[in-house]
Amino acid sequence: MGKRIKRILRSVEKYSLSKKMFELRNDFYWPQGMNKPPIRERDFKKLPKNIKLIAPEEIGEAALFVLRKEYSMSMEDLVHQVAYLIGFDKVTEEISNYIKQCIKLYEKHYKITNKNGKLSLTKEIILPCKFCGQKLRFPNKRLIIICPKCKKSFTYIP
Numbered sequence: 001m002g003k004r005i006k007r008i009l010r011s012v013e014k015y016s017l018s019k020k021m022f023e024l025r026n027d028f029y030w031p032q033g034m035n036k037p038p039i040r041e042r043d044f045k046k047l048p049k050n051i052k053l054i055a056p057e058e059i060g061e062a063a064l065f066v067l068r069k070e071y072s073m074s075m076e077d078l079v080h081q082v083a084y085l086i087g088f089d090k091v092t093e094e095i096s097n098y099i100k101q102c103i104k105l106y107e108k109h110y111k112i113t114n115k116n117g118k119l120s121l122t123k124e125i126i127l128p129c130k131f132c133g134q135k136l137r138f139p140n141k142r143l144i145i146i147c148p149k150c151k152k153s154f155t156y157i158p
């Protein structure tokens with residue numbers, strides 16, 4: 001699994017666009033290994049039947065897919081919707097735990113926001129890098145952005 005995002009002291013957080021977690025695809029950065037953001041349910045149904053063989057990014061993207069439709073829901077509801085979406089009709093403890101880990105990883109990467117137990121998509125914006133112009137997609141919150149292309153960093157303040 002990818003490296004943990006380091007939190008910086010005080011209120012500024014570092015958002016890891018680099019560190020091998022993301023790679024450049026069509027001007028934007030997507031989780032490594034993804035060809036495109038999955039948008040159709042049948043894409044998910046082709047995943048392996050052993051949950052542990054499914055990459056955390058696939059499950060994370062399935063969670064984003066559900067949250068795009070439903071706006072917000074509890075962890076338990078999201079786990080069940082994600083399990084169903086990727087082809088598991090029966091949610092065992094093992095499946096539930098694995099999906100929860102993947103969702104929490106996406107919380108750490110600021111893709112999913114957990115507010116009082118209600119999960120929703122983190123609002124993202126797209127802005128060009130101040131130094132090289134590369135389009136960057138990141139959560140709309142106070143962050144130190146490290147450009148994966150030119151490696152320079154700047155502070156983003158909404």
Ligand SMILES: [Zn+2]
Nearest residue numbers: 129132147150
């Ligand atoms: Zn740059």
